[in-house]
Amino acid sequence: MANKDNKQVKTDNRAKTLKFFSIWSVIILIAIVLLANILFDGLLGKALTFDFSMSGNNSISQESVDFINSLPDDSNIRIIGLLEKPENLANSPYQYIVPLLDDYQAKSGGRITVEYIDPEKYPSIINQLDPQGLNDLTAGNYVVAYNNNLKVISPYDCFAYDSSQTTSYSMVPTANNVEYTFTNAILQLSRGTTFKAYIVTGLREEGSVYLTSILESIGCSVQELPVSDNFTVPEDCDLLIVNGPNTDISETMYVAMENYLYNGGDMIVAVNYSADNVTEKFTNLNNVLHYVSLNIDDSVIRENNASYQLESSGFNSLATLNSQILSVNEDMQNFTQFKSSFARPVRDFGTPHSYIEVYPVISTSDNAMAVRTDENGQTTDYENEGTYNVAMYGTFDGMADPPEVMVFGTTNFTSDTYISNFGFNDSNIEFLRATIRMLLGTDDSDALQITSKPLDDYSIDQTKATGSAQTTVLIVFMIVIPLGLIIAAAVVYNRRKNL
Amino acid sequence: MTAIFKREFLSYFRSPVGYVAIAIFSFLSGFLFYSQFSTGGVNLSSEINSLRNFFVIIIPIITMGLFAEDKKRGTEVLYYTTPVNLFSVVMGKFLAAVALFAVMFSNVFIHMIVTKACDGAVGVGVWGSVIVYFFMAFMFISIGILASAVTDSQIIAAIFCFIMILVIQLIDTISTYFGNAVTALLGNFGLNSEKAASVGSKLAEGLSWLDPFDKTQDFRFGVFSVSALMFCLSVAVVFLYLAFRVLEKKRWSQG
Structure with a gap:
């Protein structure tokens, strides 16, 4: 009887050990994963981010990098977006601005910081940046602050538009001048006006x-x-x-x-x-x-x-x-x-x-x-x-x-x-x-040549995407393929329902 | 693992599940593609990103039966009695679900061919979106596998998986509400409104750090971040390990 009890105790201990191991291994794994991600994101996140886009829309050019690196090491250039950091960038001007500004910060060697402060939540930011109220610090704009001077940039200033199609209702952007605008703003603030x-x-x-x-x-x-x-x-x-x-x-x-x-x-x-x-x-x-x-x-x-x-x-x-x-x-x-x-x-x-x-x-x-x-x-x-x-x-x-x-x-x-x-x-x-x-x-030896960047173009050849081609796409992708698969599902179900 | 992978992958096509899942995916992707094609411009990144919103429907369908079905039939006992590593079982089922996803995704590759044939753009942003799509699929499939491992009811597994994916998809909105709630609460306790907002937004920021959609949103523009992919992969590993532990528990608790 005593032997039996001893055996029971042994079995329980093993179960407890396995349970203990199981719980702690999960906790440790989660902790390691969390810590590794935080460290990796913080230390190498920027370094291991690569811009493979053809037009380099999301990276600043070597011209801008060289200029920023030519500024004193203790330079403190603040780029402040007067808004919450936009999360859904697609189809907005911010899709070209937010990643590029992140790149400015990453490649500036600590000279540039990019912040997003919503003046509706933090009204004091307006007074802090521009106590005399000389600038248009409307929500949605960006402010470049350096050497106690400000330059306000509206997202819409960062693009060239097709003026032949510009109406009061729509503006058709033709080129991306985000880098041109921001680098020149920094240049202007750093050198002052001559x-x-x-x-x-x-x-x-x-x-x-x-x-x-x-x-x-x-x-x-x-x-x-x-x-x-x-x-x-x-x-x-x-x-x-x-x-x-x-x-x-x-x-x-x-x-x-x-x-x-x-x-x-x-x-x-x-x-x-x-x-x-x-x-x-x-x-x-x-x-x-x-x-x-x-x-x-x-x-x-x-x-x-x-x-x-x-x-x-x-x-x-x-x-x-x-x-x-x-x-x-x-x-x-x-x-x-x-x-x-x-x-x-x-x-x-x-x-x-x-x-x-x-x-x-x-x-x-x-x-x-x-x-x-x-x-x-x-x-x-x-x-x-x-x-x-x-x-x-x-x-x-x-x-x-x-x-x-x-x-x-x-x-x-x-x-x-x-x-x-x-x-x-x-x-x-x-x-x-x-x-x-x-x-x-003035000589142009220190002039910056920041080029405009082409915007993404998703248009397709209208001579190929004709009305009949559109109908074919509609029929094949939305009717023929799904319907064929549903019929196949029905056949399989019918054959195997009695198995 | 290969045998389990083969068995699970083929089982999708021995029941209506695989066909129905692919049919739903084909219809949705076809609709998204046609709606762009008919307007004269095709942004495939946008199509692929929109398809990510349907993870919440498709993933539960393809993962709900992975373990729950075995448990219901009682065939799960084979995993415990045969000399096979349980982690291989989990991985085999995981890879089978991923393979089904790849088959589904062939629709989008056909869309790419059509777009290219019409002189449209299939740029690096599209490939970025494809990579993200698969890494997020890894993550969500692993969640589905865990959901399937914890219950013997396919319906419960699907609901559990649905809720988990929904929470992750809404994590950005949830974090904003959470931040606002904390701000309001601290404001009610008499804290300066800007300080309260600062604390609220820091907490919201912390919570939204977990948002995989936010981490990977720049891929569509051709900006590839290794840390974002690592995040998705590591979350997948955690959930697969959790599923493994759930199954393993049954092995020793039976003993």
Whole structure:
């Protein structure tokens, strides 16, 4: 009896040991798995994350990495998203922003921190970042904070849009400029602004959002200079820009601008020939330009050389760099061809002063023609076939601080429409940057070349995905295959139900 | 293990279960594909990610009978009486379920071929989504196997598995509600509202760290994270081990 009891006790002990082992092995395994995941995620998570996307939409370029690493080690750049960190990124602008910002943080060597703070939950963040309320810290925006300065970036500023399809209801993004926007914001905050540029507004012109972004990326602080009765050019103006006016400037503005040039000011003028300004001769603006012997004609260039034409009417065409400008700026030899649309001819006015130097910068083929049209687009007059200048540069020779003026007869270099369609990497836009640097006298050795990235394109060939192809897809994938399988299931069930 | 794998895999096709599961999957994936195809743009990553939402239906169907059926018929005793490692049994059944999943997924590979034939994009993001899909399938199938191992009723196993997967799918929402509840509670106790919100969001963040959908969401954009895959795999290992322990317990508790 005693032996039996002893046996029973032995069996119970073994069961208890196995139970004990079983429970503790599970607990230990869970603990190990949890700990390993936390450590792995924290220590190697970023290092073992790889961006295999073709366009590198989720990784910053070596250009940005090098720039960030050139900042002092103790730099503390905060990128704050004024929102909860978005979880469902698909089909929102954040799908291109959130992973890229994570990459900024991972590759910055501790210089950049990315945070998400919802101002609705933490209202004090607004006051903390911008005590004076100078910036638009609306929920959903991002803030780049560095050296006690702020730059606010809206997610919608990070893309180029197809302006031909932009309506008040929908915007069709064409390129991803997230990296361009954030790296340039950091650049701007780290270097501060060296120059001041003013863009004249109130001449029925298109906006200058993208031009402003380009100027800021070169280190310019940009301000609008509205048309007024007592218009003056501020003394701190380093660069004055008249971008795409559709009406002429006033007499007062002409005097103020000429005075600005007299004092050695630099200027960019970009006009075009459109339905909004076909009858506009820009008399006062031309009077300003005559100071450096330049003139914009009241006609439009029609390119007759088929190899230059971008479409058969000849108003959208290619134009080439004129080698004469290389004597002023050798760096421009990197450019060859540009797109020119509805360009007014720019010519040497012939102001009789020997110190004035005028250079053709961008020219048509030898077979172009200048025509005038009425408001309905009907040709009313034309000039002889020859070479016309789409852009010219005028300055004074032998002066310490001469005025410098670049005139574009087309807005293909400066307009929001053009830049949004062709992005920041386009040859025209690169040339605009080079022009701004030339006028400001800054070299481009420390300039950043952040390229736009293509967006994912999921479209399929509509000639192959025809209506009948769609019907076939519908029938095969939603009816034939599932139904065939259900019939097979029924057959199997029927055969085996009695087994 | 190979013998068990073969037996279990073929058993899916000796009963209506395998056909029905594949039919449901085919219909759902076909619907998702057609709805994109008819609009002139096919994002296969989006289709695959949407299919992950149906784990909650498909996984219980294919895993509910794996052990519960054996228990009901009394054939489970074979696992304990034959010289076979119980972990091999668990792994064999697990791999059979995964293989059935791969067969189901062949629908999506056909969609890829159609998309490519229509000059659509089958980029790295699509392959990322495929990888994630399978790693998540590993995880959820292992949960289904545990559910099937703890009960002899297929219905209970399916419900248990359904609830587990549903909780994991909703973990992000649950964590947000949990964070808000903690914030409100701490606020009621007189804590400064921003501090309460901070504690609440930290707790919510901690809970949502367990969300595999969040960890793997960048794969669809071509960003591959080894730690996210490791998470899915390690969770699968934990649940398979749990299933093994549940079966093993029966072996020694019978003794």
